[in-house]
């Protein structure tokens with residue numbers, strides 16, 4: 001079984017701060033991390049390797065420094081990592097990204113004979129689109145199993161995956177035909193800490209680098225020119241200011257009174273509408 | 284241009300019921316249509332026995348409904364819906380296509396846009412039009428809510444967006460409204476079955492977090508599943524729902540349907556009461572658009588107080604029951620007059 005895992009290196013959004021003076025996003029000193037969902041995909045890859053002796057390839061499209069993320073991925077004990085990097089990829093939206101990634105997966109398919117499974121995260125915490133996985137599946141014409149939160153079985157003989165996926169309306173127990181693309185929810189597992197031999201191997205590991213020619217891509221379909229959507233503005237939303245602490249370690253009854261008093265000061269129309277049954281006593 | 288500019292709105296149907304986001308999007312599409320000459324709002328309904336829902340789409344503001352009628356389309360299966368909808372888009376050539384940003388909607392729109400090779404803006408919270416350019420302006424939060432990006436799709440049609448439930452205003456149904464219902468009898472071509480649904484487990488409770496006017500939310504400070512009972516009591520009293528931080532969900536105190544935040548739901552109730560929640564950024568992105576935020580926490584340095592309108596430093600186990608009692612007393616007071 002050959003598996004390709006797509007990972008994304010992102011700035012740790014928990015550490016992104018806003019400089020209120022300049023109204024800029026402060027990214028300096030913000031560490032780059034592997035997207036949380038993708039770490040779970042890597043953990044799955046490590047398990048597949050142990051269970052089926054699967055061969056696991058990790059790819060990322062990104063700038064040269066994304067190599068670091070690939071090295072961290074190799075520390076999961078995986079086989080090969082490839083950085084897909086070229087200036088023509090800059091400014092890619094999801095349509096262009098899925099083009100580049102699917103071309104790369106096709107290239108791996110050419111090299112290895114077959115790709116049986118592609119894993120992506122459910123969504124990347126920086127862009128938050130959740131569109132890349134479904135887009136790659138469409139381009140490769142792979143079966144799409146989005147939002148996988150539990151894998152029950154991989155039946156290699158019959159080429160079907162049994163899994164449970166999460167939807168807004170509930171859970172679905174599904175059978176997915178291989179080759180398939182699964183998007184992984186972070187509840188699926190807890191990623192491991194790499195063991196020492198794998199860690200040492202990963203430090204010395206040098207990922208291969210592919211440019212747009214290596215993946216037979218049409219440069220017009222990549223990057224800015226291959227992207228139908230354009231970001232025309234980016235604004236920092238106004239900060240929400242904290243109000244008063246109206247009660248500090250008071251007797252609970254006093255605290256409750258102060259809370260209700262404070263609430264009454266809000267003359268917001270939606271609030272009044274919401275509390276009307278309360279005020280009028282006809283709940 | 285001579286041709287009408289059609290704004291498609293997918294009417295998402297869950298267990299034979301329309302999802303409320305569909306009406307919100309039809310309401311928004313009407314507003315956009317009013318600024319764009321020669322435009323029409325089309326509701327797109329898939330499945331069978333959907334006549335009621337088609338009518339309601341008209342009452343809610345659609346000019347027309349495209350009813351893609353087919354036995355195979357009653358349940359949402361991605362590759363089937365994708366096939367049928369792509370065909371309809373190719374036939375009717377909409378100018379814009381709006382889909383609710385439910386998990387299903389985001390998956391579906393992602394596959395459709397890829398097949399059509401058009402742009403798709405995910406999980407928008409704002410939508411407007413530049414009339415002289417006839418372009419949609421789509422606004423969405425990125426970087427964990429730290430940045431609002433405004434996005435356009437200038438050279439490809441349809442301009443597609445998924446839009447977060449609960450953000451746009453629906454119009455009340457008006458039964459006097461009329462409109463054409465175009466029925467497309469649709470038989471799916473024989474396709475390789477890519478995915479098969481063996482079993483569906485609907486969400487157990489009727490959790491209605493995204494539409495609740497009041498959310499009483501609990502975190503690690505609640506201390507256990509028992510602690511959520513007092514939150515539930517307060518929520519019920521205020522006609523609201525309970526919510527939770529990821530820490531509380533991870534402890535197994537409450538199911539993940541209630542989780543608020545980056546990996547949970549994004550909500551903006553009138554009142555959000557955070558009980559025993561520290562206010563981690565991943566939690567805040569899910570609730571900071573609430574009108575009024577109340578925080579109850581024993582630690583006066585908890586970051587939640589940095590965004591709360593009303594802060595109470597105290598033990599939630601004492602303050603919440605006291606608050607519930609006080610509010611109950613207020614309620615039982617006889618009506619004035």
Ligand SMILES: Cc1cc2nc3c(=O)[nH]c(=O)nc-3n(C[C@H](O)[C@H](O)[C@H](O)COP(=O)(O)OP(=O)(O)OC[C@H]3O[C@@H](n4cnc5c(N)ncnc54)[C@H](O)[C@@H]3O)c2cc1C
Nearest residue numbers: 502503504528529530544545546547559561566581582599
């Ligand atoms: C990728 C990623 C995604 C995440 N997504 C989410 C998400 O969607 N939603 C989310 O919530 N979190 C999310 N998190 C987790 C988040 O970082 C925090 O860990 C989590 O929100 C903390 O929950 P908490 O505030 O309940 O717990 P804690 O941070 O442990 O805070 C508990 C609080 O309770 C207070 N307290 C204790 N006892 C009492 C008492 N008796 N009365 C009053 N107050 C009391 C304490 O002072 C403290 O402030 C995510 C994390 C990551 C890395």
Ligand SMILES: Nc1ncnc2c1ncn2[C@@H]1O[C@H](COP(=O)(O)O)[C@@H](O)[C@H]1O
Nearest residue numbers: 006007061120121123124129130131132
């Ligand atoms: N540049 C990229 N390189 C590799 N994988 C990516 C890239 N962007 C997104 N992905 C994958 O697609 C998933 C969803 O990302 P998104 O659709 O951007 O939210 C991520 O979790 C990754 O697995």
